Amino acid sequence: MNVDIHNHILWGLDDGAQCPEDTLALAKDAVQNGITHVIATPHHKDGKYENPAPLILQKTDEANRLLKEHVIPLTIFPGMELHLYGDILRDFRAAERTLLTMNETQLYVLIELPCDHVPAYTYRLLFDMQVEGYLPIIAHPERNQEICERPIILHRMVEEGAFAQLTAASVIGQFGSRLQNISRKLIEHDLIHFIASDAHHVTKRGFALQAAYEWINRNIGEQYTHFFRENACLVLAGKDIIAPPPRSFEPKKKRKKFFGLF
Numbered sequence: 001m002n003v004d005i006h007n008h009i010l011w012g013l014d015d016g017a018q019c020p021e022d023t024l025a026l027a028k029d030a031v032q033n034g035i036t037h038v039i040a041t042p043h044h045k046d047g048k049y050e051n052p053a054p055l056i057l058q059k060t061d062e063a064n065r066l067l068k069e070h071v072i073p074l075t076i077f078p079g080m081e082l083h084l085y086g087d088i089l090r091d092f093r094a095a096e097r098t099l100l101t102m103n104e105t106q107l108y109v110l111i112e113l114p115c116d117h118v119p120a121y122t123y124r125l126l127f128d129m130q131v132e133g134y135l136p137i138i139a140h141p142e143r144n145q146e147i148c149e150r151p152i153i154l155h156r157m158v159e160e161g162a163f164a165q166l167t168a169a170s171v172i173g174q175f176g177s178r179l180q181n182i183s184r185k186l187i188e189h190d191l192i193h194f195i196a197s198d199a200h201h202v203t204k205r206g207f208a209l210q211a212a213y214e215w216i217n218r219n220i221g222e223q224y225t226h227f228f229r230e231n232a233c234l235v236l237a238g239k240d241i242i243a244p245p246p247r248s249f250e251p252k253k254k255r256k257k258f259f260g261l262f
């Protein structure tokens with residue numbers, strides 16, 4: 001079982017797949033990457049796209065029927081990439097359901113930060129979400145300008161209970177060496193819990209998950225790949241993930257690596 005927890009495989013909802021053919025092409029790419037299950041995460045509330053829960057659920061069913069017709073061994077589960085906004089909890093509480101947790105487990109929520117900064121209310125919101133039983137996963141923190149410059153920001157979020165997901169393309173250097181270097185640094189400080197594709201289009205932004213795991217095996221350590229793969233399965237199942245304590249950026253307070261025993 002190999003799970004991808006962040007992609008835009010559902011057609012006609014955002015800047016990912018535009019038509020059923022795009023979805024089929026992405027699904028074949030996923031299978032070639034060894035992926036058996038995906039949680040589809042269309043954009044929601046990012047200022048451009050609004051994809052309320054009922055629409056995503058309906059589209060997930062349609063896409064699964066399409067894959068079955070074409071005998072593609074991939075199953076899609078519903079989720080969303082929820083852009084950070086102040087009323088997330090109000091909307092989770094509302095009788096009319098517009099927001100989705102990952103695979104509707106009422107546990108994990110994929111959160112997208114703005115790309116250029118981290119709003120002041122972020123820490124409080126991430127904390128309040130956890131008080132209400134939701135576990136935030138920060139999507140591609142390496143693509144946030146402020147975190148890139150000051151990774152300590154992500155360190156605080158993770159220390160306070162949030163999780164984080166790197167994009168496979170960042171890991172293998174498709175977005176340049178700067179993002180690759182920061183990706184490595186975040187992994188080595190035990191600030192990352194998942195690698196995911198964020199696939200949008202088969203030729204422009206495909207799955208690349210296999211290549212990312214191979215890169216991590218070669219350059220950081222196979223134990224991380226096992227840990228990332230396992231965590232993606234646990235999110236799909238709505239179970240507790242493996243989360244080592246983050247390593248400090250301050251050299252004097254250096255703590256032993258979580259995987260130092262291996």
Ligand SMILES: [Fe+2]
Nearest residue numbers: 006007081198
């Ligand atoms: Fe995304």
